[in-house]
Amino acid sequence: MEDKRNKLKCDEDVYAYISGFFDAEGYIGTSLDKRHKLPAILLRISIANTNYEILVKIKKVFSGSISEDVTHNSKRMTLHPNWKKSWQWRISDRSDVRFFLEKILPYSIVKRQQIKLGLDFLELVKDSKMGKDISLEEQNMRQLISDRLKYIKDVKYSEEDLRLFDNKIHEKIINTLKVQNIVHSYVAGFFDGERCIGTIDHSRNPPTTSLVSSITNTNIEILLKIRSVYGGNMKSIKMSKTHLNYKKEWGWIMSERSVHKLFLEKIYPYTTVKRQQIEYGLKFLEMTSNSSGKRISQEEQKIREFLSDKLKELKSSEYTDEEIRIINNNVNNILRCKDRLNI
Numbered sequence: 001m002e003d004k005r006n007k008l009k010c011d012e013d014v015y016a017y018i019s020g021f022f023d024a025e026g027y028i029g030t031s032l033d034k035r036h037k038l039p040a041i042l043l044r045i046s047i048a049n050t051n052y053e054i055l056v057k058i059k060k061v062f063s064g065s066i067s068e069d070v071t072h073n074s075k076r077m078t079l080h081p082n083w084k085k086s087w088q089w090r091i092s093d094r095s096d097v098r099f100f101l102e103k104i105l106p107y108s109i110v111k112r113q114q115i116k117l118g119l120d121f122l123e124l125v126k127d128s129k130m131g132k133d134i135s136l137e138e139q140n141m142r143q144l145i146s147d148r149l150k151y152i153k154d155v156k157y158s159e160e161d162l163r164l165f166d167n168k169i170h171e172k173i174i175n176t177l178k179v180q181n182i183v184h185s186y187v188a189g190f191f192d193g194e195r196c197i198g199t200i201d202h203s204r205n206p207p208t209t210s211l212v213s214s215i216t217n218t219n220i221e222i223l224l225k226i227r228s229v230y231g232g233n234m235k236s237i238k239m240s241k242t243h244l245n246y247k248k249e250w251g252w253i254m255s256e257r258s259v260h261k262l263f264l265e266k267i268y269p270y271t272t273v274k275r276q277q278i279e280y281g282l283k284f285l286e287m288t289s290n291s292s293g294k295r296i297s298q299e300e301q302k303i304r305e306f307l308s309d310k311l312k313e314l315k316s317s318e319y320t321d322e323e324i325r326i327i328n329n330n331v332n333n334i335l336r337c338k339d340r341l342n343i
Helices: 012-025 052-062 070-079 094-107 112-124 136-154 159-168 180-194 220-230 257-270 275-287 298-316 321-329
Strands: 026-033 040-049 065-068 087-091 195-202 208-217 233-236 250-254
Touching (some): 012 094, 026 112, 040 112, 040 136, 052 065, 087 094, 094 112, 112 136, 180 195, 180 208, 180 257, 195 275, 195 298, 208 257, 208 275, 208 298, 220 250, 220 257
Antiparallel strands (some): 026 040, 065 087, 208 250
C-alpha cells in the first residue's frame, strides 16, 4: 500500500527546519526492552521541549505521540519550580521512524552520523521483529550500533579538531545545505531549539540595555558554520564544577546591530518557537538608536526596558490546559505543509 505521507509534498524548508530543531533538541539512541526472553535493543527517537505547539506540528508531519515528560519535569520542578513544563514527542513505528530519518538526513549536521546509524539499525530490523523473536546474531549487531551511538555522543573535541574546524570552515560551509533559503530554515530550527534571544543590562552612566542573540551547543562545528554565514562571535562556556565530566560547551553570540538585524530577518519566516521573541527583537532594533548606550535618552532607555521585559515574559509564560486543548483541536488549521511551519 502506498504511504499516504508521501502525498503531503512538504517544502524542503519544512524538513530543513525540523532537521535543525532535531539537531538542537532531538534524541536518537537505544533502550533495552526486557519484556521478552532475549531482551531486545530498540531504537529510540524523541524530541523534548517546553513548546507544546511545535511538537504538535512535528507530529502532524511525521506521526508519533506526545506526552508530558514526567521524569524530566519531576527533577526540573524540584530544582527549578518556576521553570516551564517539558513535553516529549516520540516516534517508534518502524516505517514512521524510517520516513522521519530519511527526510531530515539531507539537512542534518550535528546528528548526521547518528541518523545514518539509526537507518543502519532499521536495516537489521524485520517488520515483525522490533522486539521479539530476534536471533542472538541480530541482537549482537544491534548492540554494536547502540555502542557506536553512545560513543558519538560522548566523544570530545581535541585541540587539533578545533584548529582544523576553524581553518577549513569556509571550505565546507554547510555543504549539505546548498540552497540559501534552506540554510535559513535549518538555522531557524536550530535556533528555536538551542537559542536565546534576550537583553543584557550594562552598568554605565546612564545604565543601558542591549539586545543579544546566542546559541549554545557542545558541537563547535555547527556554531562555526553559523558564524561563517551570519557573523557574530564565539566563546568557550565555563563548565560548572558539578558538570566537569560533561562535554565542553561553546557559545555563538550575535550583538552587532546591522548583522543582528539581518540574522533575525533571515530566520524569521521559518521560525515557530521563538517567533514572537524575534518580532520583539526586531522592534528593539527598529525603535532604538545605533548608539552603544553612552548617549541614549531616558525615553529610549524606557523603550529598551519595556521590550526587555516583554522578552522575559515570553520566556516564562506557561501553557494552560485550555491552550493545549485549542492547539490539539485546531492543529489541522494551524499547520499545512505547504505553509511551512509558520503560525
